[in-house]
Amino acid sequence: MTGPRFTPLIASLPSTVPFVGPETQERLRGRPFAARLGANENGFGPSPRAIAAMAAAAGDAWKYGDPENHDLKAALAAHHGCRPENIVVGEGIDGLLGYLVRLVIEPGDTVVTSDGAYPTFNYHVAGFGGVLHKVPYRDDREDPEALLAKAAEVAPKLIYIANPDNPMASHHPGEAIARMVERVPEGSLLILDEAYVELAPEGTEAPIAPDDPRVIRMRTFSKAHGMAGARVGYAIGAAPLIAAFDKIRNHFGMCRISQAGALAALQDRTWQAFMRRLVAASRDRIAEIARDNGLTPLPSATNFVAIDCGADGAFARAVLAELTAADIFARMPGVAPLDRCIRVSCGPEAEMAAIAAALPGALARARAAQAR
Amino acid sequence: MTGPRFTPLIASLPSTVPFVGPETQERLRGRPFAARLGANENGFGPSPRAIAAMAAAAGDAWKYGDPENHDLKAALAAHHGCRPENIVVGEGIDGLLGYLVRLVIEPGDTVVTSDGAYPTFNYHVAGFGGVLHKVPYRDDREDPEALLAKAAEVAPKLIYIANPDNPMASHHPGEAIARMVERVPEGSLLILDEAYVELAPEGTEAPIAPDDPRVIRMRTFSKAHGMAGARVGYAIGAAPLIAAFDKIRNHFGMCRISQAGALAALQDRTWQAFMRRLVAASRDRIAEIARDNGLTPLPSATNFVAIDCGADGAFARAVLAELTAADIFARMPGVAPLDRCIRVSCGPEAEMAAIAAALPGALARARAAQAR
Structure with a gap:
């Protein structure tokens, strides 16, 4: 009675998870957060039309969702x-990155990304035995030149870049990304994660032909559309690559309610424009709170703001711990020098007021602890 | 510009999909079905409390679901x-079977199942390069003795059995399954798919200790709870095996709305009891329709009925095609001799009346075609 024989790869994997959710933290703390600003969620919520469509679809939840996602x-x-x-x-x-990695990565295959970039991508690469090669950020942005140089060196099957970036909220003009695509080495595929692009300045969306075989773009309803909990992402790419997903994906994996919500959200252009203004105003509000406390907000092309706490990772970690103790859920980048920052999601004024109230004390306590 | 380098395994996989959804058929036909009775969905729908919980959760869809699924x-x-x-x-x-296969199966590893059993399991095994060994059904039931004999021969990493069975709706007493577990060979894991067990006769649920390392049980909210579109399944097994899922699963893969719905459905015991009576009555109604047409309904321990059309697979296929042409969505088993049957899901009286009205003509046309 020894139980199952795991594959050697699975046996070798650590039991770490990419992100600890706020609910887990709340259970550990024994009390809820007053402001949920750590997961780059969009606190302004989904389009009212999307909410109505999802509520209406609840009664139809006895039907499987359309496995072809045809209408969406x-x-x-x-x-x-x-x-x-x-x-x-x-x-x-997250789900699509897992499928994509499975399509191309075998144990020992190489992958290029940036040190500090999206951990869940790294989790999937490790989960299929890929070998990650990381290059540093440059001026708080992902560095296309460094990524391409590393790619020329290690001939990776996958290269990952996010534009706009998470966790720094920085961005490159779409033209720069398009020029990067032109230089992707033969045999490599560029993953362009555009999760936040709808919230970025005009021109951030890269002008790339959908059938370009050198790149696959990732999009989501989690950020601009405010539907993280519905779990609807999509990828845009060359038809042969897209067709390959059908060989392995969970064909009946999509929630029918979420399908209905995403379709309604996509059709609500008025709300999308309104949301861009709400998010822009919230970024300004977060920046103002940061400056009011003598901190430096970094420019943001997303629905969150990285706030430079003005010292090293240990200090930012202390600030974050104090914010957590003051019932504010936030997060921070994982590697230096990005980890001099904390990361705060946009949201309604109640949450902004909560962090504005909590930040001065958190900073004071972090500084006092540092002085000891 | 050749595009990505797929793994050899992926390149070798066919582009077939386990099931074509009814929406796809409707698009091909150019008109909707009058009765949706082919996917073993539960047309009586979710608990009203689950519907209310999901509708209420729609506005909270901006939050990711709890990745630990703690409350559920x-x-x-x-x-x-x-x-x-x-x-x-x-x-x-479906999603859990994919994760489980990934945990244990490498290319060339052996797996034992029954010929005609759940195709999506086979899809996942093929997707990770496993080699399927199939044994026939016996008297329209999965055959534990044959599965164990084959397992003794090929030392599989996984053995699959569903109880109750899909597609035949047959079942074994839970005690028989427990005895089967006692004989699972060292190094093999039994997958006990109990998707339909809440709808089966008393005693069908196998008396197995949750921490027994020889078996993992699959359960779902898709059938008795009428929430197929919400996509909530779960597995019960030994803690070390369950913990291994955390190494690879999509931690943020669950829809928050579905989590809320499942929790409410689980708590609504009144509805569950009501549903068992509704489904039992619907099984009787389908059996009556079958007999009225001179066909033989097989005993059912599920929310569908396999109807023996009294001839071979070609005839049942013709009957199914005629039903489809008459706007009735049904399905049938894929292999002989099971494919002498068509498979009809339980549902409200409007759907029952639709198939009752359509079946005589469908049979007559199928017989006429056969006579030509």
């Missing part, structure tokens, strides 16, 4: 000026 | 008399 893909294709064959819908970008 | 796992543990450490929640049994 058709609407997305029209939105992006491509064909449905260029789109695969999945259980968030 | 706690409620499930209490329900099953085990610890939360014995439970993993995932994107339907």
Whole structure:
């Protein structure tokens, strides 16, 4: 009675998880957060039309969702000026990254990313035995030149870049990303994670043909559309690559309610424009709170702001711990020098007021602890 | 510009999918079905409390779901008399089967199942390069003796059995399954798919200790709870095996709305009892329709009925095609001799009346075609 024989790869994997959720922290703390600003969620919520569509779909939850995601893909294709064959819908970008890594990575295959970039991508690469090569950020941005140089060196099957970036909220012009695509080495595929692009300045969306075989773009309803909990992501890429997902994906993996919500959200252009203004105003509000406390907000092309706490990672970690103790859920980048910052999500004024009230004390206590 | 380098395994996989959804058929036909009775969905729908919980959760969809599924796992543990450490929640049994296969199967590893059993399990085994060994059904039931004999021969890492069975709706007493577990060979893990067990006769649930390392049980909210579209499945097994899922699963893969719905459904015992009566009555109604047409309904321990059309697979396929043409969505088993049957899901009287009205003509046309 020894139990199952795991594969050697699985046996070798650590039991770490990419992110600890706020609910887990609340259970450990024994009390709820007053402000939920750590997971880059969009506290302004989904479009009222999306909420209504999801509420209406609840009664139809006895039916499996359409495994082809036909209606949503058709609407997305029209939105992006491509064909449905260029789109695969999945259980968030996290789910799609897992499928993509599985499609191309065997144990020992190389992958290039940035040190400090999205941990869940790294989790999937490790989960299929890939070998990660990391390059540093440059001026708080992902560095296309460094990524390409490393790619020329290690001939990776995958190269990951996010634009705009998480966790720094920085961005490159879309033209710069398009030029990067031109230089992707033969045999490599660029993953362009555009989770936040709808909230970025005009021109951030990279001008890339949907059928370009050198790149696959990741999009989501979690950020600009405020539907993280619905778990709807999609990828745009060349039709043969997109078709390959059908060989392995969980065809009946999508929640029917979420499908309905995403379709309604996509159609609500008025709300999307309103949301961009709400998020822009919230970024300004977070920046103001940071400056009021003598901290430096970094420019943001996303629905969160990285706040430079003005010292090293240990100090920012102390500030974050004090914020947590004051019932504010936030997060911070994992590696230096990015980890001089804490990361605060946009949200309604009640949450902004909560962090504005908590930050001075948190800073004072962190400084006092440092002085000891 | 050749695109990505797929793994050899992926390159070798076919582009087939386990099931074509009814929406796909409707698009191909150019008109909707009048009765949706083919996917073993539960047309009586979710508990009103689950619907209300999901509708209420729609506005909270901006938050990611709890990646630990804490509240749902706690409620499930209490329900099953085990610890939360014995439970993993995932994107339907389909998603959990995919994770489980990934945990143990490498290319060339052997797996034992029955010929005609759940195709999506086979899809996942093929997707990780496993080699399937199949044994035939015996008297329209999965055959524990044959599965164990094959296991003794090929030393599989996984053995699959569903109880009750899909597609035949047959079942074994739980005691027989428990005896089977005692004979699972060292180094093999038994997957006991109990998707339908809440709808089966008393005593069908196998008396197995949750921490027994020889077996993992699959359960779902898709059938008795009528929430197929919400995509909530769970597995019960030994804590070390359950913990291994955390190494690879999509931690943020669960829809927050579905988590809320499942928890409410689990708590609504009144509805569960009502549902068992509704399904039992619907089984009787389907059996009556079959007999009225001179066909033989097989005994059912599920929310569907396999109807023996009295001839071979070609005839049943013709009957199914005629039903489809008459706007009735049904399905049928894929292999002989099971494929002498068509498979009809339980549902409200409107759907029952639709198939009752359509079946005589469908049979007549199928017989006429056969006579030509």
